[in-house]
Amino acid sequence: MKEHSLDRSPSYRLITIPISHYCEKVRWALDWLEIPYIEERHVPLFHRLATRSLGGKSVPVLVAPEVALVDSTDILHYLNGKNDGSRQLYPTEWNLRQEVEKWEELFDSQLGVSARCWAYFYRLNDREAMRRGWCEGTPQIEQMGFAIAFPLMRRIVQKSLNVTAASSATSLEKIREIFDKVSQRLSDGRPYLIGDKFSAADLTFAALSAPTLLPPEHPMKLPQIDAINSEMATTIKEFRETPAGIYALRLYREHRH
Numbered sequence: 139m140k141e142h143s144l145d146r147s148p149s150y151r152l153i154t155i156p157i158s159h160y161c162e163k164v165r166w167a168l169d170w171l172e173i174p175y176i177e178e179r180h181v182p183l184f185h186r187l188a189t190r191s192l193g194g195k196s197v198p199v200l201v202a203p204e205v206a207l208v209d210s211t212d213i214l215h216y217l218n219g220k221n222d223g224s225r226q227l228y229p230t231e232w233n234l235r236q237e238v239e240k241w242e243e244l245f246d247s248q249l250g251v252s253a254r255c256w257a258y259f260y261r262l263n264d265r266e267a268m269r270r271g272w273c274e275g276t277p278q279i280e281q282m283g284f285a286i287a288f289p290l291m292r293r294i295v296q297k298s299l300n301v302t303a304a305s306s307a308t309s310l311e312k313i314r315e316i317f318d319k320v321s322q323r324l325s326d327g328r329p330y331l332i333g334d335k336f337s338a339a340d341l342t343f344a345a346l347s348a349p350t351l352l353p354p355e356h357p358m359k360l361p362q363i364d365a366i367n368s369e370m371a372t373t374i375k376e377f378r379e380t381p382a383g384i385y386a387l388r389l390y391r392e393h394r395h
């Protein structure tokens with residue numbers, strides 16, 4: 139369990155799988171809004187023991203004093219009003235807010251799913267990489283479960299997410315399409331996707347594209363580019379050089395502390 143505040147009793151508990159980029163989206167939102175929380179990490183499959191009783195399946199789940207929220211976007215909406223108001227993830231102006239939500243939905247429903255499938259295609263067979271991504275900061279007993287059952291866990295994840303050479307290729311096309319869309323949007327020199335402020339749309343793009351960019355400021359220890367499969371590394375270098383990639387890496391540098 140990782141405490142992100144000096145406060146002895148934060149009101150929020152964030153249930154995660156360490157490497158999950160949807161969890162990183164919420165972790166980043168909490169950090170950026172400066173809301174104290176405790177992160178409770180689980181190894182995949184074991185996470186269900188924590189999420190089931192809270193009405194969810196997937197992570198992230200945010201347990202707040204009055205409610206448990208089981209979807210990253212619902213969590214961001216909820217958190218937006220929970221800090222001192224000096225920072226907002228959604229603009230107050232209705233039209234701008236609609237736009238932020240539209241981009242966020244595109245990233246949630248397409249980029250996140252595609253980036254995960256593409257990255258797992260290269261990483262899932264690397265037991266040590268998966269141990270780092272799935273086990274860091276999780277309970278000892280779950281880490282023992284990983285040590286014993288990794289081959290089975292890998293098969294379940296492979297099957298449930300349909301990770302194959304063909305689906306990875308299709309996912310890569312989708313990621314490129316979204317990167318092109320974002321690059322196009324930024325081509326007039328704007329610093330952020332909507333308006334002149336960092337918003338949930340920017341945060342979601344950067345967090346969900348992390349598997350395709352490996353930002354150095356990511357709070358998980360992501361692999362060095364020289365240590366991964368060369369085909370994957372070449373594609374990451376390509377993404378890093380696109381306007382969308384440069385922008386996401388800048389967001390990590392400037393807004394992820």
Ligand SMILES: N[C@@H](CCC(=O)N[C@@H](CS)C(=O)NCC(=O)O)C(=O)O
Binds near residue numbers: 196208
């Ligand atoms: N729409 C959800 C998606 C979350 C999601 O796909 N989480 C994955 C981890 S990246 C997960 O928990 N998978 C395991 C499961 O569904 O049991 C959100 O935005 O919170």
